[in-house]
Amino acid sequence: MTDHHSDIDSVSGKSTTGHEWDGIKELNTPLPRWWVITFYLTIVWAIAYWVVYPAWPLISSNTTGMFGYSSRADVAVELANLEKIRGDKMAALGTASLADIEKDPALLALARAKGKTVFGDNCAPCHGSGGAGAKGYPNLNDDDWLWGGTLDQIMQTIQFGARSGHAKTHEGQMLAFGKDGVLKPDEIVTVANYVRSLSGLSTRTGFDAAKGEKIFAENCVACHGDGGKGNQDMGAPNLTDKIWLYGSDEAALIETISQGRAGVMPAWEGRLDPATIKAMAVYVHSLGGGK
Amino acid sequence: MNKTVNPKDLTSDGDGPLYAARKKVYPQSVSGTFRRIKWGLMAVCLGVYYFLPFVRWNRGLGAPSQAVLIDLPNSRFYFFFIELWPQEVYYFTGLLIVAAVALFLMNSVGGRIWCGYLCPQTVWTDLFYAVERLIEGDRRERMKKDKSSDPLKLERISEIVLKHSIWLMIAWWTGGAWVLYFNDAPTLVKELVTFQAPMIAYIWIGILTATTYLLAGYMREQVCTYMCPWPRIQAALTDEWALNVTYRYDRGEKRTSVKKAAELRALGEQVGDCVDCYQCVAVCPTGIDIRNGPQMECIQCGLCIDACDNVMTKIGRPKRLIGYDNDINIHRRQEGKAPIYRIVRARTVVYSAIIAAIGGFMVYTLATRSLLDVNVLHDRNPVAVKLSDGSIRNAYTVRLLNKSGYDRVIAIDAEGPVNLAMHVVGADSVTPDRPMIVIPRDTTSELRLLVTAPAENNPEKSIPVRFHVMDIGLGVAASATDNFVAP
Numbered sequence A: 001m002t003d004h005h006s007d008i009d010s011v012s013g014k015s016t017t018g019h020e021w022d023g024i025k026e027l028n029t030p031l032p033r034w035w036v037i038t039f040y041l042t043i044v045w046a047i048a049y050w051v052v053y054p055a056w057p058l059i060s061s062n063t064t065g066m067f068g069y070s071s072r073a074d075v076a077v078e079l080a081n082l083e084k085i086r087g088d089k090m091a092a093l094g095t096a097s098l099a100d101i102e103k104d105p106a107l108l109a110l111a112r113a114k115g116k117t118v119f120g121d122n123c124a125p126c127h128g129s130g131g132a133g134a135k136g137y138p139n140l141n142d143d144d145w146l147w148g149g150t151l152d153q154i155m156q157t158i159q160f161g162a163r164s165g166h167a168k169t170h171e172g173q174m175l176a177f178g179k180d181g182v183l184k185p186d187e188i189v190t191v192a193n194y195v196r197s198l199s200g201l202s203t204r205t206g207f208d209a210a211k212g213e214k215i216f217a218e219n220c221v222a223c224h225g226d227g228g229k230g231n232q233d234m235g236a237p238n239l240t241d242k243i244w245l246y247g248s249d250e251a252a253l254i255e256t257i258s259q260g261r262a263g264v265m266p267a268w269e270g271r272l273d274p275a276t277i278k279a280m281a282v283y284v285h286s287l288g289g290g291k
Numbered sequence B: 001m002n003k004t005v006n007p008k009d010l011t012s013d014g015d016g017p018l019y020a021a022r023k024k025v026y027p028q029s030v031s032g033t034f035r036r037i038k039w040g041l042m043a044v045c046l047g048v049y050y051f052l053p054f055v056r057w058n059r060g061l062g063a064p065s066q067a068v069l070i071d072l073p074n075s076r077f078y079f080f081f082i083e084l085w086p087q088e089v090y091y092f093t094g095l096l097i098v099a100a101v102a103l104f105l106m107n108s109v110g111g112r113i114w115c116g117y118l119c120p121q122t123v124w125t126d127l128f129y130a131v132e133r134l135i136e137g138d139r140r141e142r143m144k145k146d147k148s149s150d151p152l153k154l155e156r157i158s159e160i161v162l163k164h165s166i167w168l169m170i171a172w173w174t175g176g177a178w179v180l181y182f183n184d185a186p187t188l189v190k191e192l193v194t195f196q197a198p199m200i201a202y203i204w205i206g207i208l209t210a211t212t213y214l215l216a217g218y219m220r221e222q223v224c225t226y227m228c229p230w231p232r233i234q235a236a237l238t239d240e241w242a243l244n245v246t247y248r249y250d251r252g253e254k255r256t257s258v259k260k261a262a263e264l265r266a267l268g269e270q271v272g273d274c275v276d277c278y279q280c281v282a283v284c285p286t287g288i289d290i291r292n293g294p295q296m297e298c299i300q301c302g303l304c305i306d307a308c309d310n311v312m313t314k315i316g317r318p319k320r321l322i323g324y325d326n327d328i329n330i331h332r333r334q335e336g337k338a339p340i341y342r343i344v345r346a347r348t349v350v351y352s353a354i355i356a357a358i359g360g361f362m363v364y365t366l367a368t369r370s371l372l373d374v375n376v377l378h379d380r381n382p383v384a385v386k387l388s389d390g391s392i393r394n395a396y397t398v399r400l401l402n403k404s405g406y407d408r409v410i411a412i413d414a415e416g417p418v419n420l421a422m423h424v425v426g427a428d429s430v431t432p433d434r435p436m437i438v439i440p441r442d443t444t445s446e447l448r449l450l451v452t453a454p455a456e457n458n459p460e461k462s463i464p465v466r467f468h469v470m471d472i473g474l475g476v477a478a479s480a481t482d483n484f485v486a487p
Helices: A033-052 A071-095 A098-103 A105-122 A151-160 A185-198 A209-219 A250-259 A274-286 B033-054 B090-110 B113-118 B120-136 B139-147 B154-180 B185-193 B199-219 B221-227 B230-237 B258-266 B279-283 B303-315 B327-334 B346-368
Strands: A016-021 A024-027 B068-071 B076-079 B082-084 B244-247 B322-325 B372-378 B392-402 B408-415 B421-424 B436-439 B443-453 B462-471 B477-485
Touching: A071 A105, A071 A274, A098 A105, A098 A151, A098 A274, A105 A274, A151 A274, A185 A209, A185 A250, B033 B068, B033 B113, B033 B120, B033 B154, B033 B185, B033 B303, B090 B113, B090 B230, B090 B346, B113 B120, B113 B230, B120 B139, B120 B154, B120 B199, B120 B221, B154 B185, B154 B199, B185 B199, B199 B221, B279 B303, B303 B322, B372 B462, B372 B477, B392 B408, B392 B436, B392 B462, B392 B477, B408 B421, B436 B443
Parallel strands: none
Antiparallel strands: A016 A024, B068 B076, B076 B082, B244 B322, B372 B392, B392 B443, B408 B436, B408 B462, B421 B443, B462 B477
16 A cells, blocks of 8 residues: 555546555545435435334334334235225126026136136145046046036035035945945955946956846945946946046955945035135036036 | 545545535537537427327227327237237337347447437436526526525526426426326326326326436436446447547647637648637536547537537638547548548448348238237146046137237137047037137137047047137138147
8 A cells, every 4th residue: 555645646637545456556536426415315214214114023023113014914905905896796706696607708707717716725635726636536627526517516515515514415425345244355356346347347357247236236226326327416426437536446446345435525615605606616617527 | 527636635534535526517508500400309309208198099999099008907008000919028129129229320320329319318408408598597697696605686586496497397297298108198187187197197297207307407417427327338339430529639739829820820830720718618518528539428419519610610710620520530631631431331231230120020020910819728737637438638728819909700620639529618609619709809818628539539648739710700810739638
């Protein structure tokens, strides 16, 4: 460092800062005044911000600011406004019949949009985000329905559930024929192969079809109907189609017949408002499988 | 303007003053060619800015009738016969590229034409200076009034009040015109004067009033010197052939007085034309001396040319001691050669070619763009669905775009999977497997489209499927492809 108190650069006539590198000196170029003022104003602004808005964390809470502002309260207000804006349209959804909603493009779009979000929040954990289902949880995109695939039937299932404990719930279950000692192990194997034969699947060698048909008639027809076509009043699946909720191989069928099946769908009445349930019924129906 | 620091001003810690105060500029009025050009361009620029929102354009009933309108709520941009949708924002990209290259071109031909004549900062500052001059008088009077330490008299106070009122009025109109581009202008004007316009309109007018007043009334040349990146970029873009506002020192030096010059000339000695009258400095809106050569602060407005020309005429010397020129010509004249001006050269040709190519491409795509479009998005979850009879179904979200000013009846066809059947959710097809949809004008329709095909006819894991949409009235068609996937 040289003494720079009177160090003037000879070329520009400006004073230097006194910093020198290999004979090159840095000129002293002060900031413009407006720039410095702006910089101080930002500091004032920051301090004002601490005072006006919630800013500093304390041990168990935080400073609340002069007006007690909170972004959470903002969200509440905005959500309330949104509800108000949607009010008329949601009311129209509440009063229109399910069939009318599907015929009106605007209502259909609204119901599908509403249904999609509500489905994501409430149904996706079991049925998957696109309603593709999983083992034990029906695929809602296909045309196979345990409790019926019309708009009214879908709505009823959503409202009251299946084996949900609700007074109006769908009831009926697959009994545990093995565990309860109704059928012997070899009979279960026989009837499992018979069920496979109903939808054209291969059967094990030496399988006695006549015996299987007899066991099926004595034990299964009551729910699954003649020929295994199923019964939607009892949630008994159609055994002649290509869709299997718990799998179609022999082991899966033996497990089903031995242990029984009783999947639960909760009732949504009371948890969701009627217009929302309607929207969801329309959404599920419009996935593609609706009757 | 950075003041040169006097060593005596340095404080005891030796770091000098923390900031440099602005040296206020008092540009003197001037008349001449470039001043006239500047008045003309100012009138055109401000005229376009303030009155364009009121120009009407008939687009039919129900569509906005404003020629230039940025309709944010409906996400549409209208420019006379052009209507752009948000997904066509690339036209703006093209426009920005053309604008940038046009700036490069201006720069390589005539220096900072943009800065000196067209930039809003220059135009509004010029207007504010004109108001200041009209009310407070020319350079000397204003300097005297600012320096005066006499107590304020009524006349002086009324001058100050009047000046700021007119400034604020201009600033208010600047903000006012801005918001008119975003809403139907006559309606909004009516709402604004009856205080029924939406709050956001007043907020924007307030913001633009404040920035105009501050930037054109107070910040002025400091915006160009400190805030704007363009002077630095311009400096990097210039070349030795570019014509810049230049003091022709070959003609001007040595500077001397009129009388002395006449005496010396009589003796046959070589003298410069510059008489050191400082008129070029007095009229400069950035307060610099052009005779010091090209400077970053210089916006090249040409007013010093006018000022110098007036002086040269008076003393009977040739005009354009300051003029659009370059160093090459100065050196050539010094060597006794004729100056050469090379406007057409590689740089300008390439810039022009880029402008022509991008501009031409934009015009071509705009002229041939389809007003009917279709986008298809395959369902991701589930990708494919097996139905109870074993056949396969895929679901697609189809978005139909009708950019025209009339409703369309659209028929949808698909090809790809063998024996396919098609269904649009919520639409009862009159014709089986050929859904027909009505899309209102200037809207998009989102449809859920289901394609079902037997598994035994379509054993592949994935089959390309092509969707054709056709306006059955006009025959306009569009198509999109996707895949039909097996579970």
